[in-house]
Amino acid sequence: MFFMAQLFHPSREDITLAGVLAALADPLRLRIVRSLMERKDCMSCTEAAPCPGIAKSTLSNHFRVLREAGLIHTTKQGVEHRNVVREADLNARFPKLLKTILGYAE
């Protein structure tokens, strides 16, 4: 099989404010981003999952939304996907936005 599903990541310029806000407007996704920020290193999707009750497919979908909005960068490493928040890109595009939003108490 020579087809490989590429993980789409928007370029820095293509990150939109509406996209970022919409991605962070979901409490689950906000918690995922928070988890990823708290740990400096990458986290797999299951590690970053906010609570265990969520369906795999739902989780996968949330990570896709975050990825396509430009909030996280995902790379395949073996069997799992490692995720990092695109801090530099986000700060360049929308200075202080991430810090401001994540600054509020959960």
Added chain:
Amino acid sequence: MFFMAQLFHPSREDITLAGVLAALADPLRLRIVRSLMERKDCMSCTEAAPCPGIAKSTLSNHFRVLREAGLIHTTKQGVEHRNVVREADLNARFPKLLKTILGYAE
């Protein structure tokens, strides 16, 4: 007819981050809020409408979303509804959020 549709406004404590972000995640609503902020005084719904092509019902819906998320306060004045951004409440609940988000170039 003695029934009067009350305009629902959440109290300051009931304004949620997810709600605010979701409300501002729509480009149209962001522009409405921007318009309202630029003018110090109240604006009617049609005055604050970002572009003329939008259906009345759609506009009405966007204003309802903004209102129920706690972003704007609406009062009936005669035949029209006057809207103001709830700056004090928003700044108390989520300091700098509004300023940060509205600070980015359109």
Added chain:
DNA sequence: TTCAATCGTTCAGAACTAGTGAACTATTGA
């Protein structure tokens, strides 16, 4: 090599949400 386990994606259907025209309510002014 083969087999099972793990991690995540894709698919399809159900439940929910958003945009719109038409009909409606309320206020004002002639």
Added chain:
DNA sequence: TCAATAGTTCACTAGTTCTGAACGATTGAA
């Protein structure tokens, strides 16, 4: 009283989200 204006509500359609089931890719062990 009648028409005009400003918004809301309703019903319909179109699109999105959540979920279980099936699938694909990688790894480790027999």
